[in-house]
Each structure stands twice: as C-alpha cells, then as structure tokens.
Amino acid sequence: DQQVKQNSPSLSVQEGRISILNCDYTNSMFDYFLWYKKYPAEGPTFLISISSIKDKNEDGRFTVFLNKSAKHLSLHIVPSQPGDSAVYFCAASDVTGNQFYFGTGTSLTVIP
C-alpha cells in the first residue's frame, strides 16, 4: 500500500527558474511531513519539514506547501541551482513519529 506517492519520477528545470516537486498521501492521520534530498551513494539529507497545523513553511530557497484537504504537499525551490540536482523524497509520519513513509522520489535535474 503506497501511502505516500510522488508521481513524477523526474523533472528538468533551467537554472534560475522555479522547481516544483509534488507529493500526495492517502493517510489522513499523517501529521508531519518532510522533504529529503539524496545524492547517489549517500544517505538522505533533511531539507525542510511542515506539520499539519501549518500550510506553508519557508527556509531560504525552499518552501513547502501543505494542502490537507487535498492530501497534497509540494516543495518549491526558487531559484533553482545546478547543485540542487538530486533525488528528492517526501516522507510522512503520524503524530507518534514511530514510522516514516517515503515516496518513491523525484529526480531533479537543474540545467545550467
């Protein structure tokens, strides 16, 4: 049962433009959402998180939006840089934090 879905396996964006990565979930009990960036042969690196009491969280070039009614979140990267090229995973947990469910990832390529 795929509780967290990233329907776009890949995305290409020109340097300086906005990258929008999307994530959908099915479990209404999820309260906490995270985005990770992953380079090959490395562990996921935390980027930004959002809890269900918010609909937006911003950290520098990264903004996460949460639409609870649609069970959808998105990560915006503005402006995109070539160093942002990586696989991005969204993950979700309920309030206990006992288990995190990961999406399948979106491979972002930022073209110089």
Next chain:
Amino acid sequence: EPEVTQTPSHQVTQMGQEVILRCVPISNHLYFYWYRQILGQKVEFLVSFYNNEISEKSEIFDDQFSVERPDGSNFTLKIRSTKLEDSAMYFCASYNFRVLQGTDTQYFGPGTRLTVL
C-alpha cells in the same frame, strides 16, 4: 553540525551468514530507525526504536532481523541469515521528535552497502 555515523560503509557476505550493521546516532536523540533502499527502489522503513524497545516494525522486519542499543550509544541491526534479496543500502536515522513543533529533523547516516553473494 550533528551527524549520524555508520560502519562499515560496505559489507560483503555469503548467503546464510550473519551480519551486524552499526550506527552511532546523535547523542541527545531519542528515536532511532533503520531503513533500506534496494538499488533503484524507494527508501523502505524497517524498524523504529524508542526507550530501548521496538516502537514499530514493517513487514520486511521479520524474525531474521533484530535491533539493539547495547551500550547507550551504538544502535545495531543484525541480520541472522542473509539472503540474496537483503542486498541493499541500509540507512540508520535518529530523531528528537517533538510533537507538531515542526522544528525537528530526522538525520540519516551515510549508509552501509550490504552485498550478499
């Protein structure tokens, strides 16, 4: 910057052998996790550990898997009798979860690549 460390970085073993993967979580974190990623697939949750016991485990985490926090700093994953399909990257993560504050992060280690021959 705090970090989670894992050893070894690469482990090669014969099918049927036991392996122990080691992790040193961030010292003041309370929650610990193991994940794995089979090549080309998504990151899969294996088990979470809190207060010296398993909080939750996935269906992947069957009787051949076990976890321990033997000395208050290390967090180990043992696979008793490895199978070919256990070949994957295994990631440890630690977390200092504060409910709904949204200020905490789950830190991952660099991973151990397990190859079962």
